[in-house]
Amino acid sequence: MIPSLKLGVLAAVVAACVGYLVYSAAGGTSEYYLTVSELRSHTTSGVVRVAGVVQNDVQRSAGGLQVEFTEKDGTASVPVEYHGALPDIFQPGITVVAEGTLGADGIFHASTILAKCPSRFSTTPYTQ
Amino acid sequence: MTPYLGSGALLAGLVMAGFSALLSFWAGWRENSVMVQVGRRAFYGSAAMIVLASVLLEFALLSHDFSLAYVVEHTDLSTPMPLVASAFYGGQEGSLLYWALVLGLLGSASLFASSALGLRLAGYAAGLMASIMSFLLVVLVIVASPFDILAVTPPDGLGLNPVLRDAGMLIHPPVVLAGFASFAIPFCFAAAALMAGRSDAAWIAHTRRFALMAWALQSTGLVLGMWWAYHVLGWGGYWGWDPVENVALMPWLATTAYLHSSQVQARRGRLRAWNFGLVILAFLLVVFGTFIVRSGVVPSVHTFAVSAIGPWFFGFLAVCLVFSIALLAFRVGGLGSNAKPAPAVSREGAFVLQNLLLVGVVVIVFWGTVLPLVSGMLGQERVVGASYYERAAGPLFVAILALMAAGPLLPWRHAGSPLLLALRWPAGAAAVVLAALLIAGVRSVPALLAIPLAAAAATTCLVEYWRLGLKLHRSWRGWSQAVVLVVRRRRRYGAYLAHLGMVVLVVGVAGSHFWQQEKDVSLMPGQQVTVAGYTLTYTGAEQRQLADHSELVGAMRLGDQTLEPARATYAGLGGQSLTHAAISSSPIADVYVVLTGMGGDGSASFQVFVNPLVSWIWAGGAIIILGVVLGNVGERRLASELAVARVRSAVPA
Numbered sequence: 128m129i130p131s132l133k134l135g136v137l138a139a140v141v142a143a144c145v146g147y148l149v150y151s152a153a154g155g156t157s158e159y160y161l162t163v164s165e166l167r168s169h170t171t172s173g174v175v176r177v178a179g180v181v182q183n184d185v186q187r188s189a190g191g192l193q194v195e196f197t198e199k200d201g202t203a204s205v206p207v208e209y210h211g212a213l214p215d216i217f218q219p220g221i222t223v224v225a226e227g228t229l230g231a232d233g234i235f236h237a238s239t240i241l242a243k244c245p246s247r248f249s250t251t252p253y254t255q
Numbered sequence: 256m257t258p259y260l261g262s263g264a265l266l267a268g269l270v271m272a273g274f275s276a277l278l279s280f281w282a283g284w285r286e287n288s289v290m291v292q293v294g295r296r297a298f299y300g301s302a303a304m305i306v307l308a309s310v311l312l313e314f315a316l317l318s319h320d321f322s323l324a325y326v327v328e329h330t331d332l333s334t335p336m337p338l339v340a341s342a343f344y345g346g347q348e349g350s351l352l353y354w355a356l357v358l359g360l361l362g363s364a365s366l367f368a369s370s371a372l373g374l375r376l377a378g379y380a381a382g383l384m385a386s387i388m389s390f391l392l393v394v395l396v397i398v399a400s401p402f403d404i405l406a407v408t409p410p411d412g413l414g415l416n417p418v419l420r421d422a423g424m425l426i427h428p429p430v431v432l433a434g435f436a437s438f439a440i441p442f443c444f445a446a447a448a449l450m451a452g453r454s455d456a457a458w459i460a461h462t463r464r465f466a467l468m469a470w471a472l473q474s475t476g477l478v479l480g481m482w483w484a485y486h487v488l489g490w491g492g493y494w495g496w497d498p499v500e501n502v503a504l505m506p507w508l509a510t511t512a513y514l515h516s517s518q519v520q521a522r523r524g525r526l527r528a529w530n531f532g533l534v535i536l537a538f539l540l541v542v543f544g545t546f547i548v549r550s551g552v553v554p555s556v557h558t559f560a561v562s563a564i565g566p567w568f569f570g571f572l573a574v575c576l577v578f579s580i581a582l583l584a585f586r587v588g589g590l591g592s593n594a595k596p597a598p599a600v601s602r603e604g605a606f607v608l609q610n611l612l613l614v615g616v617v618v619i620v621f622w623g624t625v626l627p628l629v630s631g632m633l634g635q636e637r638v639v640g641a642s643y644y645e646r647a648a649g650p651l652f653v654a655i656l657a658l659m660a661a662g663p664l665l666p667w668r669h670a671g672s673p674l675l676l677a678l679r680w681p682a683g684a685a686a687v688v689l690a691a692l693l694i695a696g697v698r699s700v701p702a703l704l705a706i707p708l709a710a711a712a713a714t715t716c717l718v719e720y721w722r723l724g725l726k727l728h729r730s731w732r733g734w735s736q737a738v739v740l741v742v743r744r745r746r747r748y749g750a751y752l753a754h755l756g757m758v759v760l761v762v763g764v765a766g767s768h769f770w771q772q773e774k775d776v777s778l779m780p781g782q783q784v785t786v787a788g789y790t791l792t793y794t795g796a797e798q799r800q801l802a803d804h805s806e807l808v809g810a811m812r813l814g815d816q817t818l819e820p821a822r823a824t825y826a827g828l829g830g831q832s833l834t835h836a837a838i839s840s841s842p843i844a845d846v847y848v849v850l851t852g853m854g855g856d857g858s859a860s861f862q863v864f865v866n867p868l869v870s871w872i873w874a875g876g877a878i879i880i881l882g883v884v885l886g887n888v889g890e891r892r893l894a895s896e897l898a899v900a901r902v903r904s905a906v907p908a
Contacts, residue, residue, distance in 0.1 A: 138611055145615040145651070149622050152647035153639055160627060160636040176638060192775055192851055192860050211775065212851040212862045215489070215833045226640075 164203040176226045183219040207235045214242035258323055261311040261402035268304030269392035271297045276385035283378020291378040295366050298385050302359030309356050312401050313343050322408045325401040331414035333803050338415055341424050344432055348401035355391045357436035365440045365465050372457055379447035387439050390571055398563040417825045417833045423483035431476025431503060435541055437469035438506050442538030445531050449586045459517050470510045471883045477503060478876030489834035489849050491864035496644045501624045502544025505617050509537040512613040519606050528587045535579045542572045605662030612651050619647045653704050659754055660711035663719060680718050681711035702769040713758045716751040749886015753879045760875025766868030777860040787865040789846050796859055809850040809859040813839055820850040845869045
């Protein structure tokens, strides 16, 4: 009885540690994942991720490192400002996930732009 | 003609697999040796049909048979031939067929060697394997056939995405998919042993071989994936905690735990229920991962075509989960140990703690992966980034590293004052490295924990090799005797080599993670930039035309080398562009340059990373695989000898 009790105590201690780590790390770092229309009605401040389609108004300056464009979903759109290297497949028409904050000026200041990667499992079915 | 033959082969394979499943379960239950044999042969037949279907699909791809939707969707006439061949596992349907192929071949090999385990176990294992095969074939025949025909045959195909037009495509996906598929084999033997009420070490020996193979394949696949991401994606990193990476990591973690805890069962006859649980967990994580990855239920930077196979895999996951839980619940009562447990501070205790920690990491990664799904159901969808995984799993990885340093030096049963003495070398090494880091001005706590502990773990392995050397020296009877001794204990010394490889990998990860430096610059020709002591000079841009794409190259001089980061544009694919990062690699650091853009005034902008010790990651991965292979070549006879010896010693006289 004693040894299995010992094992149980050890397991409980590890489980408690894991629980605490998950709780503290997820509490501190999880971000809302929103669509553009959800961003418009989103009230809490802080870093969020916004998914939407890049519109046909991409402007680049500073040797391509400073980028401004509009991100749009079905109903709403938001201007996005970003400094840094863009993913290869970034171009009007693709879906991107911008990570950053919505400024008081109504512009979304992105710190990261993730493009939906064209995976090997994803193809446009051939229809003709 | 090919598509009809292919569909026919899949259908025939399905009939044989279904027949094999039903017959094998019945024959195993009745312990009917002839029927067990027939059931097993039906599985071989099913595997043969899958080989035939695979050959036909490969033939259709290589002969550009654009009457097949699969060929049109994944290749075109301009795609280089090796990549056309790789399209076999490059698409949804083909990758499922590849999975069935691996299960058929490895499964046949494992069944071929299974007769010694007893009729009931062998029958049940074949039945389970044939059931999994039947499921895959049902999906392949009904919802995801690679042999679907188009009404009109187009003149050319759609081609392969430029990101995937790389040599990495030829090696990473087949290895990682094969690893994924092969976790089914230990599962079948573990579940069959539970069904048959067998909990002796015989199944451990048989299962361990295939678990080890799956583990080695998955390790190789993970390292190759990191290498590919690092060289091709051009973001300066190699691991992004994306759901797709996470689902490949989780079964690997569970199997790592199993490979260690199975030692405790083989040596001491304990932890039986736990071992069954780990093998089953690894397979459930594989099915779960396939469901997550192929159905689009969590946001990932990899978008997957939302396909009809999602619900099928969800159903399969539910069936596997219910079956496994019921099996464990009904059978676990009979798995009580007949050996006395060892004190907490012993080799056995270290294994138990290491197992709990690894399962803890699985829980953390699992939670991070499903959080979007769970939070989306409860309200607003939330996601976690890399910092969650680092903060939550980091401390556990550090603890596992400490166990790598201490565990191998602890004795199996007793621990006492010799314990501290045994740990003096690794503890000393850790202290020296810690002092050196402090003097060098390192103040990051994670780095101050990880690197000294890595040094301690390495020292532990070296102490073991030193002891081996001493033993050989003391009783020196010539080289042949020495070789015989090392070969007989190869599993142990192979394992230490794998540990050393893991330490090298950890140092590489720590170095590149804690000390990566990055600079974004815009330069005119002739201007310089210095990052972390490396000075790069921009020498000018050049436009090049290659077979299927054009390249804009911005050349940089680094010492006497010329780095050529480029942006490639693929005219045939809607002008899609692709970054080619230029990497100058050395054991100390990689200089990693990305061309981010060109200004109108002749300037070019670059992102320059200096990634310390990245090449240690690839070296560490290679050493791990080497250790596992060297330690287990010709393992079969040894394993069965051991198993017999342990079973005998476990039965009270």
